[in-house]
Amino acid sequence: MSTIAGQALFNSGPHRFVIKPVGMLIVPPLTFDPIQTTTNVIVPLELSIMQTGRLIGADEADLWAQVELIRTQAEAQLTGTLVDNNAIQWTGMTLLRFAPEDRADRGRAVSLAYRADYIRLAP
Amino acid sequence: MIFLNPQNITLDGQPLDRVRAITISRRADRLVVEHSDAGPHPTFVDAPEQRTTITLVRDLTTGDPGVNATLNPGRQASLAFTTAPNASDADARSFSATVVITAAEVDLRRDGSATQTLRTLAVSTTGASDPFSIT
Numbered sequence: 432m433s434t435i436a437g438q439a440l441f442n443s444g445p446h447r448f449v450i451k452p453v454g455m456l457i458v459p460p461l462t463f464d465p466i467q468t469t470t471n472v473i474v475p476l477e478l479s480i481m482q483t484g485r486l487i488g489a490d491e492a493d494l495w496a497q498v499e500l501i502r503t504q505a506e507a508q509l510t511g512t513l514v515d516n517n518a519i520q521w522t523g524m525t526l527l528r529f530a531p532e533d534r535a536d537r538g539r540a541v542s543l544a545y546r547a548d549y550i551r552l553a554p
Numbered sequence: 555m556i557f558l559n560p561q562n563i564t565l566d567g568q569p570l571d572r573v574r575a576i577t578i579s580r581r582a583d584r585l586v587v588e589h590s591d592a593g594p595h596p597t598f599v600d601a602p603e604q605r606t607t608i609t610l611v612r613d614l615t616t617g618d619p620g621v622n623a624t625l626n627p628g629r630q631a632s633l634a635f636t637t638a639p640n641a642s643d644a645d646a647r648s649f650s651a652t653v654v655i656t657a658a659e660v661d662l663r664r665d666g667s668a669t670q671t672l673r674t675l676a677v678s679t680t681g682a683s684d685p686f687s688i689t
Contacts, residue, residue: 445588445597485588485598516591536586536602537682544586 433482435526435549436511440501444542446484448515452476478551480513480521488541498531498543505529505547513549524549555579557649563610563635565625573612574669576635578686580606606676606685608633608653614660614668625658625672633674651676651686 432442458471488494505526513524532544555578563570582601590597633653638646653674662668676685 445590447589447591485586487598536600538586538600538602538604540600542586542598542600542602544588 433516434512434514435504435524436509438504438509440497440504440526441482441484441486441547443497444485444487446482446516448480448482448513448519451479451481453478477553478521478524480524480549482547482549483545484547485542485544488543491541494535494541494543498529501526501529501547510552521549521551523551525552557635557637560635560637560649561646563633565633566631570610570612572614573610573635575611577609577611578606579609580604606651607656608651608674608676608686610670610672610674612670612672614670625655625670627655627657629655630677631655648689649686650689652679653677 432439433446433448434440453476456473456476458467458473460468460470463471486494486497488497505528508525508527510523510525513521515521526547527550528546528548530546530548532546535541535543557576557578558574560573560576563573563576582603583605584601584603586598586600586602587596588598589595631653632650634648634650636646636648638644653676655672655674657671657673659671659673660668661671678685
């Protein structure tokens, strides 16, 4: 079970978390101009976490109600502590994006695979 | 599912004779397999895209143009047949499906007889309803 800002938005189905590249934002040589011969180190990368999974609905209405709630929260930039399925916590994460896959699946259950992105925005 | 010696087989109402057996096979065209962060095993499996294949095997007689000339891949037709536990009509059951022919293959045997294998894919009217109906 996972939560973001205390809200369990995605627990109807399995989902996983992975941290995206961390470190410094760099600009490789020759990006700005032909005489840029060295790597430019700009700022630390924002902490970004990608969640992939599948929402499962009891029926069509249930599935799309979940999607609508997530859309609302992403547009509101829901921010808080992200707690993953193993109780690992990342503070100050903002739910910024929810991207469904190209189709909803209707077999035994109605389900929708997705990707969600959280970023710790710079203050 | 297999039906040996089915009766009254028709394709768009035209009799299809000397059918030895009809088989119904189902398989997932696409499987959804999801894992969690907790371990190696799937926590959700579903088959949102499936196909039902109906195969008819029948004996051919020499030069049997009749219905054979129309059994071309891509043809959509209504398949119907009945089965019964014995030669009477007691406890007979009727089966039907809208099918699209995907292959019509003939094997010639050493004794000069031939067997035709007709492979079809069943089509659902809505996508949700089972394409193979039993009454």
